[in-house]
Every structure is written in structure tokens, then in C-alpha cells.
Amino acid sequence: MDKPFAITLDVGTSRANKTGSWRTERAVYTNRMPPCNDACPAGENVQAWLYEAEEGGAGYERAWRKIMADNPFPAIMGRVCYHPCETACNRAQLDEAVGINSVERFVGDEAIRQGWTVSVEVPPTGKRVLVIGAGPSGLSAAYHLALRGHTVTIKEAGPMAGGMMRFGIPRYRLSRDVLDAEVQRILDLGVTLELDTKVGDLEAVRQDYDAVFLAVGAQLGRRAYIPAGEAAHVLDAVSMLRDLESGEKPLLGRRVAVYGGGNTAMDAARTAKRLGASEAIVVYRRTKDRMPAHESELREAEDEGVLFKWLSTIKQVDGGRLTVERMELDDTGFPRATGEVEELDADSLVLALGQDTDLSLLDGVPGLVVEDGVVAVGSDMMTGCPGVFAGGDMVPHERSVTVAVGHGKRAARHIDAWLSGAAPEPVARPALATFDTLNTWYYSDAPRAHRPVLDRARRESTFDEVVLGHDESTALMEARRCMSCGNCFGCDNCYGVCPDNAVIKLDDPGGKYLIDLDYCKGCGLCVAECPSGAIQMFPERI
Amino acid sequence: MLRQVEGSQAVARAVTLCRPQVIAAYPISPQTHIVESLSDRVRTGELTSCEYLMVESEFGAMSACIGASGAGARTYTATSSQGLLFMAEALFNASGLGLPIVMTVANRAIGAPINIWNDHSDAMSMRDSGWIQLFAESNQEAVDLHVQAYRLAESLSVPVMVCMDGFVLTHAFEEVDLPSQEQVDAFVPPLVPQQLLDPADPVTIGAMVGPEAFAEVKYLMHVKQMAALDEIPVIAEDFLRAFGRASGGLLKPYRVEDAETVVVALGSVLGTVEEVVDAMRDDGLSVGALGITCFRPWPVAEVREALGRAKRVVVVEKAFAVGAGGIVGQNVRDATRNLPVDVYDVVAGLGGRPITRASLRRLLDDVVAARVDASRLHFLDLDVELVQRELERARHGARPGPHAENMLRDIGTVASGAYE
Amino acid sequence: MAFQQIKLYQTGTFVAGNRLLDPEQRSVQARTGRSNSLTSGHRACRGCGEALGARYVLDAAMRATDGNLVAVNSTGCLEVFSTPYPESSWQLPWLHSLFGNGPAVAAGVAAALRAQGREDIRVVGQAGDGGTVDIGFGTLSGMFERNDDVLFVCYDNEGYMNTGVQRSGATPPAATTANTKALGGTPGNVFGQGKSVPLIAMAHEIPYVATATVAELRDLEYKVEKAMTFRGARYLHVFVPCPLGWGAASADTVKLARLAKETGLFPVFEAEAGTVTEVSKIRRQVPVEDYLRPQKRFAHLFGDQPRPDVVARLQARADRNIARFGLLPEGDE
């Protein structure tokens, strides 16, 4: 076309006009720390594995491998973890937290169903590491050390691996098939497990190894002094649960009182019911909302008919009868005796007042410091004795399977560094992806899917798992509720919303985007409309 | 084929023969018969492959033509008077974009006061709109000019306005030789647009142009109009060859070669002027006439050439620039610059007032007898008494200043003169 | 929402794309192959809603017509920022004529295409609110009444932005503009004027009328696509915030469009042959104040002499829309 001068122009010629020069701020893609990841004691990259799981199909295995990079127990986690990730989840401020734990369980179970395995990808280092205790902490450390090519031996006092996962947590919360499968996967990496091998003196065995990880947990049930008559039947919760798991059915009677307000108390009471007690009553000295037991465990116990007696202490135990004193809370929330007493019928009293660690094996270990009955460690999990590391219930920290796993992982990282003489790679911790960095408009309203539970009748009489798993579609839906806080999930919004077409979408399935600085005017729309807060504005140096 | 036919029908037929693809028009007297007739012709299928848009206004009509022309269609519209003014903005746009639109203007006065009768105020008001303006003397010429207009518009990519006197021509029944379809098809080749909205070859039409290139764009528009001055005679010659009839061209000289006094006029009044010329020649007076067929572009050299030997040029025009004077007269003065000639501006035939032979004869006699002041603007057949009465009445109010006093003196002159 | 909900709980129908969706279900804007009908290098202000809206609309129309599209544009920001000689940002055939004649020019293009037997090529006319509801209103109404085969799109930024932010017939009451300042006790633009061209369009009983905002891309694209399934006159009124004219942060463009809908101030609906067929329900209702506060054009309502009375009148306008169009989800009314 012989176009008229100036009036008629060639199309698309404005690309010669680089409007990027107008910019005073530039848009930059970033990654923020999702609160779930931040809260995970095992350091799981929750958002990242949910991202994979959201895809369904082949995504589940990728999700599982992402979990396995941090935590060898996805299926166990999906059952027993107290999921602080969900407490931290930003979605809780929108509707309800993402059911991260239920997705983890689905993915973990899927791995067992499909027989997915991991393998050691590095050559052996020739270094020998001793792990004492095959609880979650010891197993986690062994797993991560094995993956790094070290030769690991676990010495375990008990007859089976698992620690409190097996001898504490009852079967109705954690199926032993699942436990066995996930433990076996670790052993399959070539980890040597020596059962029924209680270490009595660390110093005696330490020299055979290049490093040691202590993970003996807290096995001793705490006893409180309660005047007891001759016929009184008093036992502690951990022993009772351990006996049960070892095949000895404890004799509890028809009416069982449990003293304490933690998770162990809940498990003891619920177990008592299953063992045939017609009445299980939990006696606790504070109020319900001050109970340390996890809310879900309390709810499940209540569902199963466990009774509660709040603001009460036990003064005296006699055959078939307890004397209980009523308490009241003072201004600071501390319980104070009132002097009012009453009687309570009980055939037995189970004490669930916490556990202590048996530290006798540590006698004479040079430099090792014990404080308040637990072993002091640095942030690298090393005790005062070089080359001796510790984690899990035996170090001062919140006690949970997940914390124990996290300690095992962190210890493995530092043991590895210590063995090679190099400083461990620093872990980058970007700024938190807080709720206000998100644009939640873009997330569809999607109420959370709650996991199905076993019938009441079967819960009262059997040790079958109470909480069931999601089917695939529900798990997938739940995964897709994740808002991908702080990390791009390929929604194309930035690509769509830029008035200057300054966002380039690379044509690869990974969905990458670039800002075209030739044309970005720095309006900030992509930042404002990124649902997940994965773009930030930075001032331009002018 | 010779037919006794109303001017509007003849033009409608001529337009039909040119095969416009989009017609968008809005009715206004005296243009109505043309567009009504075209509507009939589209409905009956006499004109095929043509979309007729019943638009909501003349602004819409011209705008639709702009769109249609931009999309590569041959387009047509017609209007008059107020309608032309209502289009004004779009007229400039069409010419600025170089769109080959053809429009008939059935010339009519502009209100207020509202008046439906013929004069040239409408066309003259748009003389600087960038459109080519051709004035038909007769219905035959109106027919012929439309055929030529399409060829001209499309060869140069400019819009062309064919002006014909409202009622005087549009509603007059005269014998007209209407060409055949084959003849017209042979004379007006299919449109090859200079620019086109085409998804296969997209362009941006109608860009914004700033100081850095605006003058150049306008200069090029001017060059294109100048080129039309060469193209128009060529087309007229071709037309003569093809149709055996002289029509169009830039100017129509009539007995000017040796004339001392030449009357310059546009449109249908030329017939009357020629009759007066003949009569005066019979009386031994050296009088001629120069018809302006192409007013825009202004054929300055050709006019100068035609008037080069005259002593007196009397411009009789059906419009004027209020507060300034003659419009065609100014252009004629420009064309005769530095020639020893007096140019008389005479406003005549406003709002449909007939221009009679007698009035013209009186005017020319006065001019020849040097009874008319060439430096003043004259109004043919003005009702001087009436005007004076009104001015008297108005005088009770504010005092007029010296310029208005001059006008009053003019009135005195006129009143004492020969032609009320 | 008038279009098929995609059951994707993470981001549903609200984001542009999402890697989890079937490519066919993604928006046109999410595609790497989108036509970018309005390409980079244009001179719109930072964060211009009109630039965004125009690309959204035209890319969707390009896709719906397989690229057989012609655009006609009235004078206004969109035209000025896209075509200053010697550079054009358009990537489709495009014609600009005047401020007030876009609809008629588009009608002419459509007529020409029909006459040439090229009805496969479709026509979009586009203008700002001034070019649509005011100066172009006559030609628009004519185009509607004739049922010309044109989709006319109004990019409503509620004022004459190109000439320096004066009031238009679409400027809301109480907004200050260059010629409706809050002086002499006036509240800014006065109450009781202005007009709803979508409703007027419906009164023409043309095949399709819809409103949309730049905040709901999928809804917008759906409406463009739907409009393209009809022949005859269609009208799409798109709400496009103007950071410059409204005194708003450039990053707030989409947010303000969202709030305009969520307050009820800008009802989003569809109508066929003069009857409303769908309305987009309010999802997270907010008081008008949330929408007004971030905009300097309403700052006088919250200044030294706050005007809660005026804010209440604006809220009443929103409430009236909510009642009139049934904007709240079922059960909330």
C-alpha cells in the first residue's frame, strides 16, 4: 500500500518508543517465605510441594519427593503432626487454613501404595556415624546422613524402631503398617539398625565413630507425690501405652481416672475406653482452654465419651476412690487451692504428667552440659562435646514428632559439615509472605474439606485408625486451596494485567515470566494484582 | 439516451451508473429527491451491491462515508445548506484522510433566518475544507460532473463535491442525455483505494500529527489539489471523447476573447448571464462571461489568462463573506492581481431571489457607464427602502460608528442609483 | 458471573491463566500467542485502565474473529496515546476519524464490508465515555437503531481525560474534575445528572448489551466473545479507572475497578434484546467509602470539612443499583 504520509502508519511501530525510560520503580519477581514453611518444625517446603500436588497425577510423586527432601515420614506426618503450618497458614484469615496435613497424608499414603522409593545418589564418604535411639529424631538423622553418603548405625534399646511413634502414639492414631513402611524405607538406604541394644555408656562406644547423634527421647513417666493407700492402683501413662504396644494388656478396671492435661493424657483416656473402661475421666488442674493437649485430640476424646474434670487436683488415692480438691485461677491464670474437696470413684489412676529423659548413658562425656534434665545444644544441634550432637525430646524444645524430625535433619546437616570440615551451606530465609502481601480476591471461595472419621461404635471398641484419609479428588481440591504465598504459581495475572505488555511469558511449561524493562513504566499493577505476592517494586536509581 | 427528467432523478441515475457501494444520506430540501430516488433504486435492485444507510444526521452521513471509504468502498452522499454545515467537521476529516468520497450539494441558503431556497452560501462556507468543488451549470452538466467526479476523486484520492443549484436545477425538468452503464463503466474504472482497512495488511489510518510534520501534511494536500487542476481538464477531454459532449473542465469562457467587460459566475445563473451577454453583444457592447466550473482548487492561472484582456470584471455571486465582501470576487481579484482591470463584487440571488435578465442588464449597463464604484460591495435588487426604514429605526438606539456610516452611504448611493 | 465457572479452588475464574487449566480454558490474555492488538510503546500514563481495557477487548475480539477484525476509534486518550506520528501501537487495521463520529464511521465500515461481501471481517468501534455518552451519542443511537453490525465499546473513565480531566455525562456526582471543582459549596460534580448508556442501549432493543470492568478479565473476555456471536449492533461498556484523572495510585487501577463493582456503584450485567439476562453478583460487598477514599477526586468528602451527607448519597446510589439489578448473591438481599 502506498500510504499517505504521516496520516497512515505502519502497525506496531510504537515498539521503537522505549517507555521503560519513564520508570521510577521497577517490578521484580521475588520469593517470599510462606508462613507454612516458616512454621514447619521439620523445615518442609510446604508451599512448594503443594504446588506439585495441585497438579494431580504425576504431581503427587514430585510432591512426595519434595517432602522427602526434608522429612522421611510423609504418611506419619499426615497422621500425627500437630501441623503448626496450618495454624500459620494465611488462608485461615480468608476462610479456613489449607488442610496441608491431610494432603501430606494422601501423598504419603500414595507413596506407600505405589512403592515409591528414594536412593542414595552420592558416593560413600567412608565416615561412620552412630545414632542412639530409633525414634523419629534418630531415624530422621540417619536418613539424611545416609543420603549424604555416610555410614550410619542406629543402636536402639527397644525391640522395634519408632520410639514414641510406636510405643507412645496409639494405633488408632497411627497405623503400624504405615509406620513400618516409612521406617523400612530408611533402612533400605543401607542404615544399620541394632535393636535391643541399649547404650549404657556413650564414652565406651563413641570412639568407634566419627560422630554421634543422641536421640534417646524422654522415656520416664513423671510421677507426682500423691498419698496413696494400700489398694490404690496407680500407673503412668507412657508405661501403660508401652506395655500395651508390647502386648501386655494393662488392668485398669471399669472406672479410670487420668491425671494431666496433655496429649498423653488424652491418649491414655481414649486407650482406657478402648480397653473396656466404662468411664474414663481426665482430671486437670486448670481450665479446658488452658489444656496443653492439642485441640483435635481433645475433641476426638470428647467425641469418644471421655469425661473431664477441670480445675481439680488429686489429693489422695485410695482403693476405688480419689480425693479431689477444687482449684481456682488467680489473676495470672495460676491455679490456687480452694480447700473444697470432693470424692471421685476410680478403680485406677493413670498419671500423665510428662516425661523425663534417662541421661545415665551420658555420664563422663566431656563438655556435655545438662540443664533442667535435658541436654544443652547449640543451633547446630551439637552438645558441649565436639562431634556429639543431640535432638528430639532430649533437648530443650517443644516435644513432637515433627520437631524431632527437624532436629534430626538439622543435626545431619551440621554433622555432615563437621565431618567434612566445611561450614554448612547457609539457609536463605527470605522475608515472610504475610497476609497483606497477597491479593486474595483471586482465590475462589473454597471451604476446607475435613477428613472423614471412623464410626463411633468402632472407635469405642477397636484400635482402628480414627481419622481417615481423603480420596484423591478431595486431597487435590484441598491442595488447590493453597494460595502459594510469596511464590509464583503461574497464574498469568501479571502477564495479563500489564497495560504496557511489559511482562513476557516464556513459552515453557514451567511458566516463567520476565519483566521487559524496555517497556515497564513501573505502574505497580502486576505487583498489586499478583495473588501470591511474588512480585515487588524496587526504586529505580535515577 | 435523451430523457425529459427532473434534475434530481437524472443525478440519481448518474450516481447509480457509477455503482457506489455505500450511500449514507440524510434528507434536506432541496437534496431530498436525489436521495429518495437512490433509495428506490437500491430497493428495486437497479443499484446492486450497495448498502444504503439511513443515518441519523448529516454528520453521521459523512462519517459513515468516511468509514466506508476507509474500508475500500465507493461511497456517495448528498446534502444542502444546514446539512453541509452539520457535516463540516467530517468534511475536513475526509479530505485530510484523502478519502475519495463524492457528494452532491444541492445549493441552498443558510439560516438564520431559515430559508430553503437556492444560493451558494453553503458550498462557499466549505470552500476551504479541502474538497474539490465543481459547479454544474445545467442538469446535463450535473449528470456529467458526477461521472467525472468519481474518476477524479479516485485517481487522486480526494473528496469531490458536485454543486448544483437547489430547486433551480434539482427540481427542474429538462431534457438530459443519460449515459449507458457500459459507457460509465468504461469511463470510471473500479476503485483501487490508496489505503484500506484490511486484516491481511493492517495499517493505522488517522494518526495524530504534531508540529513536526503537520505543515508538510497540509502542503501535500495542497499539492494534490494543484494536481487536480491538471487532471480535471484531462478528464473533461476524455469525457468529450467518450461521450461526445463537452462537460466539466475548469472554466467555461463565453465570448470573452475580446470582451472589455466580463461577467464571472457559477452554476445555473450562467445561462441567464449568457443571454444578457448575447443581448449586449447585439447592442454592440463588448461583453463576455466566464463560468467557473471548478472553484476549488482555484484555477488562478486559467482565470488570469481568461480575464487578461478585460477592463471590467463583474463577479456575480450567490454568497458573500458577511463583514468582508465577495468570496469569488476576492479570488478573482487575486487572479487578476496587477492587471489593469476593475473587479466589481455583486452579491445576487441570495435565499432564492431570482436573478433576472433585466437586473443583470441594468447592472452591466451601469458598470459599463462607470456608474458603479468598484471599491464597494454591491447587492443586486436590494430593497433599499426597506433596509433604510430598518436602519432608521435602529438608529434610535446606539450610534453606528464610521464603518457602518459608510455602509449607509452605500445605501444612499444605491438608492440614488439605477437598480433597486 | 455469567460464564461457566471453572472449578479450580485455588484461583477459580478470577486469575488470567493458571497452569493447571486446560489451555482452552485460559483467558486470551494468558496466552503467549495473544495478538497484543495494542502493543508496547504507547504513551498512556502508568497504570492506564483504558490501555489495559482496550487490549483486553481487542485481543478477545481478535481471537473470536480469527484476526478478521477492524477497529474504529474516536478521539480521546486511547487514540492520542496510541498513534502519535510516526509510531502506531495498533496491530490491527484501525481508523480514527473524529471525536463524535466513531459509531457512524464504524457503521460505514460495516456497510462497506457487507457491500463487498466481506462479512467475515467484523467491526469494533471504540471510544471514551465522552466520545460515547456525550458527543458521539447521536451517532451511537443511530447505529443502534439501524442495528448496524458493529460492536461498540465504551471505555468509561468517567471524564474527558484527554483534554485535561473535565466532566462528562458519565462523571459520577461529587467527583471533582477540572470544571467541577468543589467550590462555592458544591459537592464537586452535581447530583442528578449524567446518564447510563447501557440502559439507553437496551432501550434500543439491540441484540446484546453488556457492562464489564478491567478487574474481571474473564467476564470481560466472555462478553466480547459472546458479543461476537451476534450480528447487528452490540454495546459493551467497560469501566476503566484513570490514575491521572482520578488522582489514584497507578497500581490501584484494577483494585478500583473491582471496588466499583463490589460497592454496587458500577453494576455489571448483560442484556439481550432489551432484557437483562445476567448480573454479576457482588462477591465481597464493601461500603462506597472504601472505593472513594483512595481517589483524590473525592478527597474533599473526607477533608477538613468532611461531607458524610454526600458520601451517604453516593451510598444510596450504590444501594439503588444493588436493589435494581439484584446485585447481592441469593439470600443476601
Ligand SMILES: Cc1cc2nc3c(=O)[nH]c(=O)nc-3n(C[C@H](O)[C@H](O)[C@H](O)COP(=O)(O)OP(=O)(O)OC[C@H]3O[C@@H](n4cnc5c(N)ncnc54)[C@H](O)[C@@H]3O)c2cc1C
Ligand atoms: C503418648 C504420646 C503421644 C504423642 N503423640 C504425639 C503426636 O500425636 N504428635 C507428635 O508430634 N508428637 C507426639 N508425641 C511426642 C513425640 O512422640 C515425641 O516428641 C517424639 O517421639 C520424640 O522423638 P525422639 O526421637 O526424640 O524420642 P523417642 O520417640 O522417645 O525415641 C527415643 C528412642 O530412643 C530409644 N532409647 C532410649 N534410650 C536409649 C538408649 N540408652 N540406648 C538406645 N536406645 C535408647 C528409645 O527406645 C526410643 O526408641 C507423643 C508422645 C507421647 C508419649
Ligand SMILES: Cc1ncc(C[n+]2csc(CCOP(=O)(O)OP(=O)(O)O)c2C)c(N)n1
Ligand atoms: C468536536 C470536538 N470537540 C472537542 C474535542 C476535544 N476533545 C478531544 S478528546 C476529548 C475528551 C475525550 O474524552 P473521552 O471520550 O471520555 O476519552 P478519554 O480521553 O477520557 O479516554 C475532548 C473534549 C474534539 N477533539 N472534538
Ligand code: SF4
Ligand atoms: S501474578 Fe501469577 S504468574 Fe505473575 S508472579 Fe504472581 S503468581 Fe506468578
Ligand code: SF4
Ligand atoms: S504492570 Fe507492567 S508496567 Fe506496570 S510495573 Fe508491572 S511490568 Fe511494569
Ligand code: SF4
Ligand atoms: S489520562 Fe487517564 S485515560 Fe488518559 S492515558 Fe492517562 S491514565 Fe489513561
Ligand SMILES: [Mg+2]
Ligand atoms: Mg473518558
